[in-house]
Amino acid sequence: MKIVAVSDTHGDRQILLDILGFEPDAAAYFYVGDSEFAADDAVFNTYRAVRGNMDFDQGFPLSLTATIAGTTVFAAHGHRLGVNYQLDDLIAAAGAANADIALFGHTHQLGCEMHQGMLVLNPGSISQPRGQFASLRGTYAVITVTSAAFTVTYHTRDGKAAPGLERTFTR
DSSP, X not given: OEEEEEOOOTTOHHHHHHHHHHOTTOSEEEEOSOOOSOTTOGGGGTEEEOOOTTXXXXXXXXXXXXXXXXXXXXXXXXXXXXXXXXXXXXXXXXXXXXXXXXXXXXXXXXXXXXXXXXXXXXOOOSSSOOGGGGGGOOEEEEEXXXXXXXXXEEEETTSOEEEEEEEEEEO
C-alpha cells in the first residue's frame, strides 16, 4: 500500500494536482498544512488535510487520525506541538491515537525516523523548502507500507524520486 504526504504549498494549488497525477495508485493522500486555501477547496476531496499556522479557514481540523488498510496515520501541521524544537509532543499525540505513522510539516525540512515502532515523517515543503535539502526545490513523501516495513521515498516537484533519499524501516 502507498501513502502520499505533502506539506507547505503556500498557495501553489497546481502542485497538489500534479502530485495526484504522479502518484495515481496511492491508497491515501495526506496534506499536513499551510495550503492557504479554503477548507472546502475541491483538492481536499482527495487529500486529507489539517490546518497549518498559515491556514485561516477554521474548517480544517488541527489534527486527524485515519486508518488505511489497517495502518493508522496521525497528521498534524506541528506548529502547536513544538516541532521546531522537539518531536516529543507530536509523538505523544500520535501515540495516544495508536498511530503507526505520524505526519507533520511546519519546519519545511524533510525527515523521517522511527520511534518505538512508529514512523515519524515530515515530507518537507513542496514549495518553500529549507535546510539541507532545499536545493531540491521542494519535496513530498511516498510511504510504501507492508506488514514488515515502511519504505519512505522523497520525490521532487517533477514526481521523480530524489537520489539517495529512500529509507526502509522494519516495523
